[in-house]
Amino acid sequence: MGGEAVRARYLIDATGSGAAVARRLGAAGSRDDRRIALAARLPPGDSPRRSSRTSLVESAALGWWYTAPLPDGTSVVMLMTDADLVAEHALRRPENWWDGLMATTHARTRVTHDGGPATVRLRVASAVTSRVHPSAGPGWAAVGDAATAADPIAGRGILTALATGVTAAEAVAADAAGDRGALGRYAERVRAIHTEYLRARMLCYRAEDRWDTRFWSRRRSRSRDR
Incomplete structure (x- = not known):
């Protein structure tokens, strides 16, 4: 103050x-734990599934993905994983994070694939249980x-x-x-x-x-x- x-x-x-x-x-x-959230805001897609108004959680080998639509039509996409796995798999690199997203079954359908990892601007935050x-x-x-x-x-x-x-x-x-x-x-x-x-x-x-x-x-x- x-x-x-x-x-x-x-x-x-x-x-x-x-x-x-x-x-x-x-x-x-x-x-x-040492959980980390790696999030990006991605452009909207053009299919009905991509423009869904619901949020989605999908499990994956390295953790779980979360997607949700935003009022401006974009989507927030987030990977929840552990700090040591982020380092081991270089997940701060947009191309590696993107590869993980593209390996999902459902989360990948919520965003446009145009531009690929070039559209990704990652934000990293702690999400620990404490x-x-x-x-x-x-x-x-x-x-x-x-x-x-x-x-x-x-x-x-x-x-x-x-x-x-x-x-x-x-x-x-x-x-x-x-x-x-x-x-x-x-x-x-x-x-x-x-x-x-x-x-x-x-x-x-x-x-x-x-x-x-x-x-x-x-x-x-x-x-x-x-």
Whole structure:
């Protein structure tokens, strides 16, 4: 805030999976994977399937692809994989990313093939599964991805952000009213939510048994809640 000091009785960490505030206050962070998202915005195609208004998820050997239409008629196309696989297969190179897309059965039908990899401008972002623990303490609470960040395939990011925001606000109000156990109960609730998510994620990835590759095998075993 331009060097201006602000005093507050409570701090809410909504800084995303980096959990910058919680970490500065002594909380520990843990990551369950090193997932990376490699995304591009591609020109529209001319077939009805390419102009579909629905999103699509398709599994592949190195991870899974996500496509969705955008209001301007283009499509966002994204590969979810692991950082070591990105390096091993040089997936930051548009031609290699494009080859992976063209090897899919369904995702490839959602975009135009005109121009090939020359149309690809990749954006790379972290998409790790993580949590901070504890997720609350005296005078502070973490919410959203700062508290618990889930695999995008779960489709629960917005819901979790809203739910933790509301629950953290209730805990802060209760603490301010004299309930000294409120923030601790909130932290325990976040821990339980993350543990439940890890179990559900394992079942989700076990349901896809066509790929005997590192990306998939890493997610089919029970993860330790750290």
